[in-house]
Amino acid sequence: LSEIELIAQYFAPLANPAASFNLKDDAAFLRALPASGLVITADAVVSGVHFFSGDDPGAVAYKALAVNVSDLAAKGAKPLHYVLCLGLAEAPETAWAEAFAGGLAQAQARFGMDMLGGDTVTAGGSWWISITAFGEAGAGGTLPRSGAKPGDLLYLSGTLGDAALGLQLRLDGGLFPFLSEASRGHFLKRYLYPEPRLNLRRALPLCAHAAMDVSDGLALDLARLCEASGLGAEVSLAALPLSTGAQAVCEALPESWHIILSGGDDYEILAAVPADKGRLFERLAAEGQTRVTRIGRLLPKGDASIAPVTFLGPRGDVFTPQKPGFLHFATPPE
Amino acid sequence: LSEIELIAQYFAPLANPAASFNLKDDAAFLRALPASGLVITADAVVSGVHFFSGDDPGAVAYKALAVNVSDLAAKGAKPLHYVLCLGLAEAPETAWAEAFAGGLAQAQARFGMDMLGGDTVTAGGSWWISITAFGEAGAGGTLPRSGAKPGDLLYLSGTLGDAALGLQLRLDGGLFPFLSEASRGHFLKRYLYPEPRLNLRRALPLCAHAAMDVSDGLALDLARLCEASGLGAEVSLAALPLSTGAQAVCEALPESWHIILSGGDDYEILAAVPADKGRLFERLAAEGQTRVTRIGRLLPKGDASIAPVTFLGPRGDVFTPQKPGFLHFATPPE
Numbered sequence: 030l031s032e033i034e035l036i037a038q039y040f041a042p043l044a045n046p047a048a049s050f051n052l053k054d055d056a057a058f059l060r061a062l063p064a065s066g067l068v069i070t071a072d073a074v075v076s077g078v079h080f081f082s083g084d085d086p087g088a089v090a091y092k093a094l095a096v097n098v099s100d101l102a103a104k105g106a107k108p109l110h111y112v113l114c115l116g117l118a119e120a121p122e123t124a125w126a127e128a129f130a131g132g133l134a135q136a137q138a139r140f141g142m143d144m145l146g147g148d149t150v151t152a153g154g155s156w157w158i159s160i161t162a163f164g165e166a167g168a169g170g171t172l173p174r175s176g177a178k179p180g181d182l183l184y185l186s187g188t189l190g191d192a193a194l195g196l197q198l199r200l201d202g203g204l205f206p207f208l209s210e211a212s213r214g215h216f217l218k219r220y221l222y223p224e225p226r227l228n229l230r231r232a233l234p235l236c237a238h239a240a241m242d243v244s245d246g247l248a249l250d251l252a253r254l255c256e257a258s259g260l261g262a263e264v265s266l267a268a269l270p271l272s273t274g275a276q277a278v279c280e281a282l283p284e285s286w287h288i289i290l291s292g293g294d295d296y297e298i299l300a301a302v303p304a305d306k307g308r309l310f311e312r313l314a315a316e317g318q319t320r321v322t323r324i325g326r327l328l329p330k331g332d333a334s335i336a337p338v339t340f341l342g343p344r345g346d347v348f349t350p351q352k353p354g355f356l357h358f359a360t361p362p363e
Numbered sequence: 364l365s366e367i368e369l370i371a372q373y374f375a376p377l378a379n380p381a382a383s384f385n386l387k388d389d390a391a392f393l394r395a396l397p398a399s400g401l402v403i404t405a406d407a408v409v410s411g412v413h414f415f416s417g418d419d420p421g422a423v424a425y426k427a428l429a430v431n432v433s434d435l436a437a438k439g440a441k442p443l444h445y446v447l448c449l450g451l452a453e454a455p456e457t458a459w460a461e462a463f464a465g466g467l468a469q470a471q472a473r474f475g476m477d478m479l480g481g482d483t484v485t486a487g488g489s490w491w492i493s494i495t496a497f498g499e500a501g502a503g504g505t506l507p508r509s510g511a512k513p514g515d516l517l518y519l520s521g522t523l524g525d526a527a528l529g530l531q532l533r534l535d536g537g538l539f540p541f542l543s544e545a546s547r548g549h550f551l552k553r554y555l556y557p558e559p560r561l562n563l564r565r566a567l568p569l570c571a572h573a574a575m576d577v578s579d580g581l582a583l584d585l586a587r588l589c590e591a592s593g594l595g596a597e598v599s600l601a602a603l604p605l606s607t608g609a610q611a612v613c614e615a616l617p618e619s620w621h622i623i624l625s626g627g628d629d630y631e632i633l634a635a636v637p638a639d640k641g642r643l644f645e646r647l648a649a650e651g652q653t654r655v656t657r658i659g660r661l662l663p664k665g666d667a668s669i670a671p672v673t674f675l676g677p678r679g680d681v682f683t684p685q686k687p688g689f690l691h692f693a694t695p696p697e
Binding site: 031032033050053054055056057058059060061062063066067068069070071072073074075077078079100101103104106112113114116118145146147148149150151152153154155157159161164166171173174175241242253257356357 | 365366367384387388389390391392393394395396397400401402403404405406407408409411412413434435437438440446447448450452479480481482483484485486487488489491493495498500505507508509575576587591690691
C-alpha cells in the first residue's frame with residue numbers, strides 16, 4: 030500500500046469527518062472545546078521495546094491507544110480524540126493495514142474516541158507509533174502527582190504485575206511450569222491489552238488528592254508521586270492486589286516480587302485518597318465495577334523508615350526492589 | 364544522560380510550567396482554550412528521511428518544530444503549544460541534549476510557543492521526533508484544502524525549490540559548480556531551517572478560499588488541493604518564484620525543474636485567492652514582509668488541458684514532472 034492508500038482506505042474511516050476534514054488536510058480543527066479544559070497526553074510505543082516486532086499489528090495499535098487513555102483515566106478525563114504518527118520501515122501490506130486499523134477501531138469504540146489526524150512516515154529499524162490523546166477534563170481538576178498529603182491512603186486499581194509476568198513468559202515460554210493455561214493466557218493478554226480504568230472517572234475527582242497510572246512499575250511510579258508531593262510512602266506487599274496466577278508465582282518464586290514491583294506495563298491507577306474519603310472511594314469504584322485495593326499510606330518525608338518508599342515484607346521486614354522500574358536508555362532495544 | 368535527567372534538565376525549562384506541571388506529570392492541562400477553536404497538526408521527522416543522521420541536533424529540533432508550525436501558518440492559526448515524542452537508539456550525551464534543547468528553544472522563541480509534554484523512548488535504527496502542535500484558530504475559519512473555487516488565483520509564498528536543491532547538494536557536493544558560495548549556503552540553510560510563513564496570518568483568512576503548505580513538492584501538493592476542491596489548475600513555470608541560485612541552476616540544467624517542482628521541503632504557502640481579492644492579498648502580505656507571487660489559477664476540472672494540474676513551460680509547452688513529489692514508502696530510508 031502507498032502512503033496515500035493507507036490513509037484514505039484505512040485511516041480515514043477512523044477519523045472525525047468534520048474536525049479532521051476526512052484526513053484530507055494538513056491540520057484538524059476543534060471548534061467546540063470542553064468548558065472544563067482539555068487534558069493532553071502523549072506516549073509512543075516502539076517495536077523491540079514496548080512490544081515484539083512480530084506482534085499482531087491490531088494488538089499493537091490497541092496497546093498504543095490504550096496506554097494513552099490510561100493517562101487520561103488517571104486524570105479523571107473523558108477520552109475524546111487522538112492524533113497518530115506512525116513510522117514504518119517499508120510500505121505496509123494490505124493484511125497488515127487491515128489488522129492495524131482494526132485494532133485502532135476496536136480501541137476507539139471501547140474508549141469513545143476518534144482520530145483527528147497524524148502523519149505516516151518511513152523509518153528504518155524499529156517501527157513505532159506515537160500518539161497524542163485529548164480528553165475532557167473532569168470537573169474536579171486534574172489530580173496532579175504533586176497533590177498527595179501526609180496520611181493519605183494509597184489505592185491501586187486492578188491487579189499488579191500480570192503484564193510484567195506476561196513479558197517474562199514471552200521471553201522464556203518455559204517459565205512458571207506450575208501455572209494453569211488460564212493464568213498464562215491472562216498474563217500474555219495483559220501485556221498486549223492494557224485496561225485503562227476509565228470507570229474511576231467519577232470516583233477519582235470526588236475523592237483523590239493525586240492520581241497517576243502505573244506504567245513503569247509501582248516502585249518507580251510511586252517514588253515519582255512521592256517526590257512530586259514531597260512525601261514518603263509505606264506499602265505492605267501482603268496488601269498488594271495480585272491475580273491468582275501472580276500469587277502462585279510469588280509463592281513458588283519469591284524473587285518474582287522484583288518483577289511485580291518493577292516490571293512495568295501495569296496501566297493501573299495509583300491514587301492518594303484522604304482517610305475520610307476511603308470508604309466513598311471504594312464504594313464509587315465498586316459502582317464503576319472497578320476493583321481498588323488499599324496498599325499503603327503516604328507519610329511525611331522524614332517518617333518513611335529508610336527510603337522515600339518503603340515496601341514491607343510479610344514479617345515486617347523491608348523489601349528492596351532490585352531495580353527501580355522501567356527506564357528508557359537503561360537497556361538497549363532488542 | 365538518563366531519561367529522567369534529559370527531561371528534568373533540558374526539556375522542563377522549555378515547558379509551560381502551569382499547563383505541563385513542569386513535565387512532572389502524565390498529562391498536561393489546558394484550562395483556558397481559545398474561543399475561536401484549536402488547530403491541531405502533527406508531523407514526524409526521521410533521520411535518513413527528513414534529515415541526515417549526523418545533522419546538528421539543534422537544526423533537526425528546529426526543523427521538527429518548524430514543519431509543524433508551517434501547517435499552522437497555512438491555516439491562519441497562531442502557534443501556542445506543542446507536544447514532543449522523541450525516539451533515540453541510546454542515551455544521549457550532554458552535548459547532544461544541549462544542542463537539541465537549544466534548537467527547540469530557538470524555534471519556540473521564534474514562533475511564540477511552549478512545550479506541553481511528550482515522551483522519550485528507546486528506538487533502534489533511525490532516530491526520530493514526532494510533534495503535535497496546537498494553534499489558535501484565526502477568526503476566518505481554517506482555510507481547508509477543499510475551499511478553492513474555479514477562477515481563484517494561485518499564490519505561492521517565498522521561493523520554490525531551494526531546500527530540494529540543498530538536499531541535492533548534500534547528496535553530492537560537486538553539483539552546481541557554477542553557483543556562488545552564497546547560493547549554496549542559502550540552499551543548505553533552507554533544507555534545515557524552513558521558514559513558516561506566520562506573517563500571512565492576517566492576509567490568509569481575509570483573502571483566501573483555501574491554503575496549504577507545500578512540503579512534498581508543488582506538483583503533488585497542488586494536485587492534492589485540486590483534488591480536495593474538485594478542480595484543475597494551470598501554473599506557468601515562468602511565473603514561479605525562484606531564488607537567484609535556483610534561477611541559475613534551471614538555466615544551466617533545465618532538467619532541474621523536476622527537482623524544483625517535486626523535490627519537497629519547501630514549506631511555503633500555496634493559497635487560492637479569489638480574483639477580486641488578489642490585490643488586497645498582495646498588499647497584506649507585503650505589510651507582513653512576506654513575498655507572495657501569483658503562479659497560476661484554478662480551473663473547472665474539465666478545463667485543465669491534460670492533467671488536473673498543468674505546468675506550462677516558457678513556450679506554452681506542457682511540462683510534465685517526472686515524479687509527483689515526495690511520498691513515504693516510495694524510496695527506502697538511507
